[in-house]
Every structure is written in structure tokens, then in C-alpha cells.
Amino acid sequence: MTVANAKSGSAMQQILDNLKEMPSGSGAKDIDLIFLKGIMESPIVQSLAKAHERLEEVQLQAVRDNNVELVSEILDSLNNLPEKDAATAELTRILQEPHFKSLIETHDKVAAKCYEMPDATENSNSVLTSSLMPADAVRMIGIQKKAAEPLGVTFRVVQGEMVIARILHGSSIDRQGMLHTGDIIREVNGREVGSDPNELQELLRECSGSITLKVLPSYKDAPAPPQIYLKSHFNYNPTTDTLIPCKEAGLSFSKGDILHVVNKEDPNWWQARKIVGGATGLIPSQFLEERRKAFVKRDEDISDNGILCGSLTAKKKKKKMMYITAKNAEFDRYELQIYEEVAKMPPFQRKTLILIGAQGVGRRSLKNRLIVMNPLRYGTTVPFTSRRPREEELDGQNYCFVQREEMEKDIKDSRYLEHGEYDGNLYGTKIDSIHEVVNAGRTCILDVNPQVCL
Structure with a gap:
């Protein structure tokens, strides 16, 4: 099966034809062939093959691969001009911008097809050979700072690198969200920071307006605020x-x-x-x-x-x-x-406090204590029951006594917040009675048994 000189689409079709002609073998081998055939027939792989053929037909060539030298020559020519107007000064500023320099360096590397990692022994001081960060981690980050405004960031030295040790919550750096704990600071406005935290703090303190930092990000996702x-x-x-x-x-x-x-x-x-x-x-x-x-x-x-x-x-x-x-x-x-x-x-309009607990833990005692301590702030409802009143009980004081048929009808109509049955009698809390307490401007306290139906 020789397809080295064929186009991508033709090569894939030939592979599929060969897969169909291959005799069946062991079960594991058949499964592998089915899996490979599914990959080759997938729309994504087909689209990649078509894109590869198109790129082979259209040869893209860079104009030149030494644009960094070209920019340096242009800057030298601009600096040697006897008189400089506004346009010349603006062009000089643009060509010296860190973002523009990075863009030109990237273009030259792509044009020269220099995709491999540089050897650390050739340039031990390169920012791309940091022992702490991956080689492709260099980023140019811009932050804003007002004059005399503290950034709220501290630094420490790790293996000669200036690392962000802490960012205070709510500070200028934290609000902008461009830097994170663990990031390595290499340059500030094109100036190397060195390895002295005091000098870096002093340098940042003197800066104002837009500040450009060359940073090796820590690639650590910021956790959600707890x-x-x-x-x-x-x-x-x-x-x-x-x-x-x-x-x-x-x-x-x-x-x-x-x-x-x-x-x-x-x-x-x-x-x-x-x-x-x-x-x-x-x-x-x-x-x-x-x-x-x-x-x-x-x-x-x-x-x-x-x-x-x-x-x-x-x-x-x-x-x-x-x-x-x-x-x-x-x-x-x-x-x-x-x-x-x-x-x-969170604030809520219908102020209701429900006490839930096992039998005998003191739910009713806690409710009565709160009401006695502040009767103008707390109140409670009178429960409804279908049992007959005892001699010492008054209707509407300890319980509201109703007929079982009436109570069952109200339960069916969802007029009860909770209800239950004990010793053949129904008990429950009516929603209208809760509204009466809330409308009076008090917090309604309910002691609910865990076994009741809500």
C-alpha cells in the first residue's frame, strides 16, 4: 500500500478500499479495523484532507525572514534625520513598541520555519529557557496605574526570578485581572527588573499611566472566590x-x-x-x-x-x-x-422562620422563648386539628378545631403548609394563618415535625 506521492483525498480513499478488501481475522483485529475505518470516514478527517490539498496547491511564501534587521535599519535612519516631524516621531514610537517587536520576531520565526525549541546551552539567559516556565509562555501585558496608587502586589525571588508572591484582593492589579500569583516579571516598559524586590517596587511606584510588562504566566487558573x-x-x-x-x-x-x-x-x-x-x-x-x-x-x-x-x-x-x-x-x-x-x-419579604428537629430536641421551647423575649417581633400560628376539644381547651387558643371533612377538603385544595395524622386525628398549619402573622409585621415561627407532609 504505497500512497506517499498521492494527494491526501486520493490516499485516504485508497486506504479505505484496502481496509474493505482485507480478510477478517481475530475479533480484536476486526474491531481495530472498524475503528480505523470510522476515523477515516469521519467528516473532520475528510475536511482536514481537503484543507491539506488546498494548501499544497497554493504555495504561501514570506516576503523575507529578516524583518527584525529591517526595522533596526529603519530606526537608525529615522534617528539620523536632522529634522523630525510629527509623523516621523509617531513612526519611531510604533516601531519601538514591545508588541510590534514581538510581532516582527514571530513573523521571522514562522517565515524561517523555526519551530523547534532553542538549545538551552546556546543561550542560557534567554527568556525562552526559563527553568520555571515553558518556553512559549512569554507574554506582553499592559496594565493601568494612577500616580501614587499602590498596586497591591508583593514579590519574592525564586531561582533568580522575580515572582509575584501575593496579590491583595480588591487592589488595582486584582481588579484588572491581568496578573496572577506565581507569574514571573521580566521587564517593565522594556527595562529588566533584576533580582531585587525593592528596586522593582520602586520602579513600579514611579510609573503611571500605561505600563507594559514582559511576563512568564504561571498558567494557574484563578480559583473562584470562596x-x-x-x-x-x-x-x-x-x-x-x-x-x-x-x-x-x-x-x-x-x-x-x-x-x-x-x-x-x-x-x-x-x-x-x-x-x-x-x-x-x-x-x-x-x-x-x-x-x-x-x-x-x-x-x-x-x-x-x-x-x-x-x-x-x-x-x-x-x-x-x-x-x-x-x-x-x-x-x-x-x-x-x-x-x-x-x-x-438574603433578604426576603415573607418573614417566616421554620424550626425543624427530631422529637424532643426543644423546638417548641425555643419557639416560645423567642416569642416571650420579643412578642412584637415574633409570632406564631394556631394549629388546626380534627379532634374534639378537651375540657380545658378553647377554640382558637391552643388549637383551631374543625370537622375532619372540612380539613380534608382544605388539604386537597393545598390550603395547608404542612399536615399529618396522629392517633386517628389530623393536625396541620394553615397558610392563611401564617399570612395573618406576617401581615401584622412580625416574623412567623413554626416548629415543624420532620415527618409531616409539606
């Missing part, structure tokens, strides 16, 4: 914390504040936002604060080494305590209250 809300049980002031990696990025809060945790990638320092006030910053994680308050000696350094804003310097002697089973009650009294996870409840 919807975690915590209620703090302690006061925190980052200016007095000796462990925080960056005091300026810390978020102070008081006991009882509600915090929205937006980033938990760092096991020791979370990024959170205050619900009241909207300020965003670093807070100690549950793990870190538990160890600090429990006076447990650290087995390893929890500081973020290499991050610009600081490192862990406190070395206090920690108190060690041996847990003794006989004194477990004493240890249980020292349960740490740090954060309590809470839920954000």
Missing part, C-alpha cells in the same frame, strides 16, 4: 503583630466583626474583607491563631521567606503542656474561640 463568612471572637491589630509578613497589608478588626474570606491559599495568612467598611487585607488563619493562642512551639518556620514586606523575627519561648487523659475535663474548658463560620442570609 463564599466564606466568619465572625471574629477576638480583637486583632496588625501593627502589633510580629508574625505578619507585611504590616501595611494587615486588616484590623474587632470582636464580633463579620469577615468575608476571599483567599485561603496561604495556610497562615488569609485575605479577607470587612462586611462593614469594605476594607481588605491579611488576617491570621485559624491554624496560625490557634497555635499562637495555645502556646504551641512551632516545628517549622511559618514565615514567607523572600517576600518583600518582611519576615518572621519573633522567637519567644513557648510553653509546653502534656495532655493527660485524667484531666480531659480541664482541657475542654480551654476551648479556643477564634472564628465562627456564619451564613449570609
Whole structure:
């Protein structure tokens, strides 16, 4: 079966004819032939064959493959002009743009059919031979910055590379979404950044307007912001914390504040936002604060080494305590209250609170307690029943007594929120009675048995 010199469409047809003429063999071989025949007859493969034939008929040739040299010659000629007008200055600016340079370099590589990876031994300093990122990861990214506006980003040095260590939630960089944690910064406006985080911070601080960065992306998909809300049980002031990696990025809060945790990638320092006030910053994680308050000696350094804003310097002697089973009650009294996870409840017009629990857990006691504490805010309904009233019971006080036939008809007409049968009698909560409590401006509290029909 020789098809090397045939066109793609003819070659595929010949392959299909040969497959049809091949005798049947083992079951596995027949399955392989059927699978191969299905691939060859698929519309996608047929379309690829036609596209290949068309490309073979139309020979596309680049005009030249040394346009980088051509642009350099044009720039030299423009710079040697005795007088420059506005058009000349504009052309010079365009030819020096990083995006235009990258476009010309890419065109020359495609024209020269240079598709293979460069040898790292030939150019060890090339941005394409980074040990941290793939060779085709170089990107030119443009960001906007106002004068004297902090970007909200910190850096650390990893194998001589300037890596983004942290991006503060809500900062200018976070809002633009162009950079991510783990990205490597190579150049700022055509200037190499070096390996000093202080120099890079100073360079970015002086920039304003449009900033062009040469970046090696981390190719890490940004996780969706976690919807975690915590209620703090302690006061925190980052200016007095000796462990925080960056005091300026810390978020102070008081006991009882509600915090929205937006980033938990760092096991020791979370990024959170205050619900009241909207300020965003670093807070100690549950793990870190538990160890600090429990006076447990650290087995390893929890500081973020290499991050610009600081490192862990406190070395206090920690108190060690041996847990003794006989004194477990004493240890249980020292349960740490740090954060309590809470839920954000959406507003709703029909204010109804339903208490659900097993028999005997205290649903009715909790309902009565809330109503007694604030009768103007909470109320409840009077349940309906088909049983006869007892001597001490009044209609409309403990129960609303109705005939079984009437109650069955209302249940069939969906006029009950919940209903059930006990000892041959029907019990239920009528929807109209709930509306009466809500219309009076109170929250209706219902204690529902898990076994009732809703």
C-alpha cells in the first residue's frame, strides 16, 4: 500500500478500499479495523484532507525572514534625520513598541520555519529557557496605574526570578485581572527588573499611566472566590503583630466583626474583607491563631521567606503542656474561640422562620422563648386539628378545631403548609394563618415535625 506521492483525498480513499478488501481475522483485529475505518470516514478527517490539498496547491511564501534587521535599519535612519516631524516621531514610537517587536520576531520565526525549541546551552539567559516556565509562555501585558496608587502586589525571588508572591484582593492589579500569583516579571516598559524586590517596587511606584510588562504566566487558573463568612471572637491589630509578613497589608478588626474570606491559599495568612467598611487585607488563619493562642512551639518556620514586606523575627519561648487523659475535663474548658463560620442570609419579604428537629430536641421551647423575649417581633400560628376539644381547651387558643371533612377538603385544595395524622386525628398549619402573622409585621415561627407532609 504505497500512497506517499498521492494527494491526501486520493490516499485516504485508497486506504479505505484496502481496509474493505482485507480478510477478517481475530475479533480484536476486526474491531481495530472498524475503528480505523470510522476515523477515516469521519467528516473532520475528510475536511482536514481537503484543507491539506488546498494548501499544497497554493504555495504561501514570506516576503523575507529578516524583518527584525529591517526595522533596526529603519530606526537608525529615522534617528539620523536632522529634522523630525510629527509623523516621523509617531513612526519611531510604533516601531519601538514591545508588541510590534514581538510581532516582527514571530513573523521571522514562522517565515524561517523555526519551530523547534532553542538549545538551552546556546543561550542560557534567554527568556525562552526559563527553568520555571515553558518556553512559549512569554507574554506582553499592559496594565493601568494612577500616580501614587499602590498596586497591591508583593514579590519574592525564586531561582533568580522575580515572582509575584501575593496579590491583595480588591487592589488595582486584582481588579484588572491581568496578573496572577506565581507569574514571573521580566521587564517593565522594556527595562529588566533584576533580582531585587525593592528596586522593582520602586520602579513600579514611579510609573503611571500605561505600563507594559514582559511576563512568564504561571498558567494557574484563578480559583473562584470562596463564599466564606466568619465572625471574629477576638480583637486583632496588625501593627502589633510580629508574625505578619507585611504590616501595611494587615486588616484590623474587632470582636464580633463579620469577615468575608476571599483567599485561603496561604495556610497562615488569609485575605479577607470587612462586611462593614469594605476594607481588605491579611488576617491570621485559624491554624496560625490557634497555635499562637495555645502556646504551641512551632516545628517549622511559618514565615514567607523572600517576600518583600518582611519576615518572621519573633522567637519567644513557648510553653509546653502534656495532655493527660485524667484531666480531659480541664482541657475542654480551654476551648479556643477564634472564628465562627456564619451564613449570609438574603433578604426576603415573607418573614417566616421554620424550626425543624427530631422529637424532643426543644423546638417548641425555643419557639416560645423567642416569642416571650420579643412578642412584637415574633409570632406564631394556631394549629388546626380534627379532634374534639378537651375540657380545658378553647377554640382558637391552643388549637383551631374543625370537622375532619372540612380539613380534608382544605388539604386537597393545598390550603395547608404542612399536615399529618396522629392517633386517628389530623393536625396541620394553615397558610392563611401564617399570612395573618406576617401581615401584622412580625416574623412567623413554626416548629415543624420532620415527618409531616409539606
